[in-house]
Amino acid sequence: MLERVKIVEVGPRDGLQNEARIIPTAQKVHLIDLLSLTGLSAIEVASFVSPKWVPQMADGAGVLAAIRRRPGVAYAALVPNLQGYRHARDAAADEIAVFIAASEGFSRHNINCTIAESLERIRTIAAAARADRVGMRGYISCAIACPYDGPTPPETVVRLTSELLDLGCYEVSLGDTIGAGIRATTSAMLDAVLKRVPARALASHFHDTAGAALANIGVGLEMGVRTFDASVAGLGGCPFAPGAPGNVATGAVVDYLAGRGFETGIDTQRLEAAARMARKIKGGVRQ
Numbered sequence: 001m002l003e004r005v006k007i008v009e010v011g012p013r014d015g016l017q018n019e020a021r022i023i024p025t026a027q028k029v030h031l032i033d034l035l036s037l038t039g040l041s042a043i044e045v046a047s048f049v050s051p052k053w054v055p056q057m058a059d060g061a062g063v064l065a066a067i068r069r070r071p072g073v074a075y076a077a078l079v080p081n082l083q084g085y086r087h088a089r090d091a092a093a094d095e096i097a098v099f100i101a102a103s104e105g106f107s108r109h110n111i112n113c114t115i116a117e118s119l120e121r122i123r124t125i126a127a128a129a130r131a132d133r134v135g136m137r138g139y140i141s142c143a144i145a146c147p148y149d150g151p152t153p154p155e156t157v158v159r160l161t162s163e164l165l166d167l168g169c170y171e172v173s174l175g176d177t178i179g180a181g182i183r184a185t186t187s188a189m190l191d192a193v194l195k196r197v198p199a200r201a202l203a204s205h206f207h208d209t210a211g212a213a214l215a216n217i218g219v220g221l222e223m224g225v226r227t228f229d230a231s232v233a234g235l236g237g238c239p240f241a242p243g244a245p246g247n248v249a250t251g252a253v254v255d256y257l258a259g260r261g262f263e264t265g266i267d268t269q270r271l272e273a274a275a276r277m278a279r280k281i282k283g284g285v286r287q
Helices: 011-015 025-036 060-066 082-090 104-111 115-132 154-166 183-194 213-222 250-259 268-283
Strands: 006-009 042-047 074-078 095-101 135-141 171-176 202-206 227-230
Touching: 006 250, 011 025, 011 042, 011 074, 025 042, 025 060, 025 268, 042 060, 060 074, 060 082, 074 135, 082 095, 082 115, 095 104, 095 115, 095 154, 104 115, 115 135, 115 154, 135 154, 154 171, 154 183, 171 183, 171 227, 183 202, 183 213, 202 213, 213 250, 227 250, 250 268
Parallel strands: 006 042, 006 227, 042 074, 074 095, 095 135, 135 171, 171 202, 202 227
Antiparallel strands: none
């Protein structure tokens, strides 16, 4: 029996948030409904950040209200603060994701606060999520390098991962936000974190900016990581990370894992149907 690897689909949120054209809610819903048929067990579908900063995600409540929820699939929303958490909860998100940067430069550019201030915001969200029994996943941006501050010390990633788990995150996704990771830097970062944190509590989120995402996933596999983020058709990038387009494509990850002898439970034909829809959205094709 093949060992299972989990893929967390982030295309509908992380993938679409950077699109300049405002995508109609109906197209987002159609994409999510197609993804729900693939065998994925986790899809990040919305973000409750300020529409002023990320207007593409202003329809999060409408998306969550309209999707056809399938049993066994968790539909998640990213939240930056307590207000965003309350909107996600009221929209019936199955779980939330919180995020923090491993560099002060990215933290200030992304959410206009220091790392310490960001932790305080997450602490407030975590308390509310615990009271409401809402699951919480964590993201750490710039886990390898920052577009403003340069290489990230692995010790910083270790500390923040431990803090997020202590606050109640069931899992922390370590993000190579600008796609700068190579085997040596990815290995050094994961090695440091794994000395303090069990692999089962970690995920990895690689961008394919430099074409190294699959190789970095391979490093994660060798070190025991069994959850990876991916984006249908390679949609996306962070609007606050210059030069960082290109989340690794979900289909490429599924194929790579199969080649390495791992099972994902994902139907590749249905995934390709979702990828076609994603490419139409990106190309501005009307439905």
